[in-house]
Amino acid sequence: MARLTKNSVLSGLSGTLGKEIVFKQYADKVVVSKYPDMSKVKASELQKLSRKRMKEATAYASHINRNPELRAAFEKTLQPGQTVYREAIKAYFAKG
Secondary structure: OOOEEEOOOOOOOOOEEOOEEEEEEEEEEEEEOOOOOOOOOOOOHHHHHHHHHHHHHHHHHHHHOOHHHHHHHHOOOOOOOOHHHHHHHHHHOOOO
């Protein structure tokens, strides 16, 4: 794992480069590490359920975002800094 200084060319970078390198931001530094091998990790039943619910929530939020009438209804309730997409995800989880 490598650490980069503030003045490095890569100092604002985060995310992945292909499936080889990962750039992570921590407080005042950028850490470079190899891409994790998750092929042998088995998800628990609760993790699978959580992932399924999140997938459904993002599909719901995307639907709301694409439908102009539903989007307008959500926009009426938004506070500054909030997005329709994030509020739709919250609404999905709130309804149970």
